[in-house]
Amino acid sequence: MKFFFLFYLFLITFQEDLPNVISKYDSNARFIWVFSASINSEKYNESLMLLTKDPLGLDKRNTFIIELFPEGGIGPDGKPIGEDEIKLIRNHFLLKPTEFKIILMDLEHKEIYRSDKPISCKEIFDRFDSEDK
Numbered sequence: 001m002k003f004f005f006l007f008y009l010f011l012i013t014f015q016e017d018l019p020n021v022i023s024k025y026d027s028n029a030r031f032i033w034v035f036s037a038s039i040n041s042e043k044y045n046e047s048l049m050l051l052t053k054d055p056l057g058l059d060k061r062n063t064f065i066i067e068l069f070p071e072g073g074i075g076p077d078g079k080p081i082g083e084d085e086i087k088l089i090r091n092h093f094l095l096k097p098t099e100f101k102i103i104l105m106d107l108e109h110k111e112i113y114r115s116d117k118p119i120s121c122k123e124i125f126d127r128f129d130s131e132d133k
Contacts, residue, residue, distance in 0.1 A: 030063040030128055031105040035090065037098035039069060047102060047118040054121040061128050070097040106131045 032051065036044035044067075051058070051065060058065070064076035068089060073081035081089075087097075093111075095101055104113040104127055113127050 028062060028107060030061055030107060031103075031109070032063060032065045032124065033089075033093070033101075033103040033105070034065060034067045035093075035095055035099060035101040035103070036067070036069055037100065041100060043100045043118055050118050050120050051124075054125075057121055057125055061125065063124075063128070104128065 034044065034047055034051075036047075038044070048067075066076055066081070067074045068081065068086050070086065071083050073086055075081050090097065090099075093101070093103060093114075100116060102115045102117075102119055103111055104124060106112050106128070112131055
């Protein structure tokens with residue numbers, strides 16, 4: 001009996017953690033999750049440079065960028081994301097604390113693509129637009 005109770009608590013914890021983080025933002029939005037070991041990472045800085053090349057394209061597709069580091073992060077609203085939330089998010093996506101990754105999520109908050117290197121807005125838009133068809 002104790003096993004089932006613990007299992008139930010485990011399921012509740014993991015089922016609600018990521019949706020609570022996402023539900024802070026527009027439910028009709030796409031997400032670009034940028035995971036990096038540091039704000040000084042070459043891949044992180046290249047990613048930001050590529051993502052800022054077409055802000056209208058991001059806006060047109062109602063796309064939010066969330067930047068995550070081992071000790072904290074920055075949400076699309078500019079507000080900080082705490083270390084505890086970062087751990088939950090990384091666990092959800094099965095990422096190591098210092099791993100670089102870009103993950104795209106569609107309107108249903110389903111992962112549609114992940115990359116271990118920076119990707120262009122064109123490639124991101126192609127993936128998002130193909131989900132709309």
